[in-house]
Amino acid sequence: MTTTILSDDPRTITNTGFHWGAVIAGAVVAAATGFFLITLGAGFGLVLSSPNAAGTFLTLGAIWVLAAQAFGFAAGAHVTGRLIGPARETSREEEWRAGSHGLVMWAITVVAGLALLALAVAGGSPMHQQDTRSTSSISAYWSDVLLAPVGEHAMAKGEDLDHDKTEASRVLAADLHPGATARAENHADLMRLTMLDAGLSAGEADARVNFVENRMRQELDTARKAAGYAALWTALALLFGAVLSVAAAIFARWEDDKLHFTWARRY
Numbered sequence: 519m520t521t522t523i524l525s526d527d528p529r530t531i532t533n534t535g536f537h538w539g540a541v542i543a544g545a546v547v548a549a550a551t552g553f554f555l556i557t558l559g560a561g562f563g564l565v566l567s568s569p570n571a572a573g574t575f576l577t578l579g580a581i582w583v584l585a586a587q588a589f590g591f592a593a594g595a596h597v598t599g600r601l602i603g604p605a606r607e608t609s610r611e612e613e614w615r616a617g618s619h620g621l622v623m624w625a626i627t628v629v630a631g632l633a634l635l636a637l638a639v640a641g642g643s644p645m646h647q648q649d650t651r652s653t654s655s656i657s658a659y660w661s662d663v664l665l666a667p668v669g670e671h672a673m674a675k676g677e678d679l680d681h682d683k684t685e686a687s688r689v690l691a692a693d694l695h696p697g698a699t700a701r702a703e704n705h706a707d708l709m710r711l712t713m714l715d716a717g718l719s720a721g722e723a724d725a726r727v728n729f730v731e732n733r734m735r736q737e738l739d740t741a742r743k744a745a746g747y748a749a750l751w752t753a754l755a756l757l758f759g760a761v762l763s764v765a766a767a768i769f770a771r772w773e774d775d776k777l778h779f780t781w782a783r784r785y
Contacts, residue, residue, distance in 0.1 A: 537619065540601035544623040548594025548763075549630060555586030584755045588762050594627065595620040595763040599770025612775075613768050620767025624760045661686035664712055664730045686711050690734060705731075 559582040599616045607615065661683045689704050689711075705727060712723040 536622075537602045540598045540603075541619055541623045541626060543601060544594040544596075544598030544620075544767075545626040545630065546594075547597045548590045548623065548627045550590075551593045552587050552590030552627075555589060556583060559583070559586060580751060584751075584758070587755055587759055591624055591627070591759040591763045592766040594623055595766035596770045598623045599767035600774060602771075604774070612771055616767040616771040617764040620763040620765075621760060623767070624763035628756060628759075661690060664690075664708065664716075664726060682711050682715050690730070 559579065563579055563582075598619050602616065602619050605612065605615065664686055686708060689707050692704060708727045708730075709720065709723045712718055712726055713720065716723070716726070718726065
């Protein structure tokens, strides 16, 4: 087992345990760097984006966020690795100490970001709060489509029509819930409202209700898949950031020791 000499003067070699100051400084650098790069990318994306290339820009945006986050973690871990200073230890111990500091720096940055996100959501404006008369914006939209009249029809106006749309929105949300057990009753209720407010026959109302339910299922399924992909992408990005933070902190100690990356065993 070899020992890394970190200084010619033994009085300058210290080992004070875990350096919280270095970790917090690295976390601040990581957060600031990542925020700056993500903001910069958002600015360019808004300027250069086109409605015809929405899918392409969405993919490029996800890649940019991953790269910005990775660069931020690498910068923060490098700062942490350099700030923890030399210690009287073996090469293996030094790499373990640096890697643990980089990992904790990553964890603090992630937790701080989640805390800020939670505060932002909790203090959101009333525009983002749900209307008490509607269970979701999707069902509210499709209730409007469902009860749209096909011609001159004056059986329901004003408050009566608004009340029927609110009821249809609630029934649609309940009917498409994965645990719904009264689909036939909900379907019949939607047909009744459609016949009353849209002026359709029973067959036409049944066709419109089926159309609305199928389209709403497609939108909900698309939203569910998008949320799943976003969660998986975020998890992989955070895992990559953790690995990069550990590696960057270790490389920072190698740089301080005037060492370079090599596949050869160091100890």
